[in-house]
Amino acid sequence: MAIGGGAAVVLVLAVTGGVRDLALTMVLLVLGVFTVVNVTVLVLRRRPRVGPSAAGFRAPTVVPVLAAMSSVGLLVDRLVDGGPGLYLRLGARLGRGLLLYWLARRRAPSERS
Numbered sequence: 642m643a644i645g646g647g648a649a650v651v652l653v654l655a656v657t658g659g660v661r662d663l664a665l666t667m668v669l670l671v672l673g674v675f676t677v678v679n680v681t682v683l684v685l686r687r688r689p690r691v692g693p694s695a696a697g698f699r700a701p702t703v704v705p706v707l708a709a710m711s712s713v714g715l716l717v718d719r720l721v722d723g724g725p726g727l728y729l730r731l732g733a734r735l736g737r738g739l740l741l742y743w744l745a746r747r748r749a750p751s752e753r754s
Contacts, residue, residue, distance in 0.1 A: 665723060666730045672716040679709035 651663075682705040720727075 662726070662730060665719065665727055666734060669716065669719050669723070669727070669731055670734070672712050672719065676709055676712040676716060679705040679712060683709070 683702070686699075686702065686705075723731075
């Protein structure tokens with residue numbers, strides 16, 4: 642079911658904007674996610690480690706720093722070369738995602754703790 646839904650979304654996006662435009666937009670979104678994840682790793686490293694995960698895997702601090710810097714560099718490069726159409730598509734897809742998130746949060750208030 643999820644694969645079919647995802648395929649339908651990709652098909653609609655590919656038909657409406659072209660595969661190249663879809664790929665450029667998805668690259669920007671993935672680089673944004675990579676940047677956020679690497680910054681989050683740095684933030685979480687500052688918290689005290691407790692519980693069973695206290696002895697878990699730790700990478701040197703330089704790894705998430707370099708990863709975040711390279712993700713931001715590639716993101717800026719893509720944004721500079723993208724043109725106004727890319728900004729419109731990116732904004733529309735982010736807006737739709739935020740709308741879906743907002744609708745999901747309103748629909749299930751009892752699940753929040």
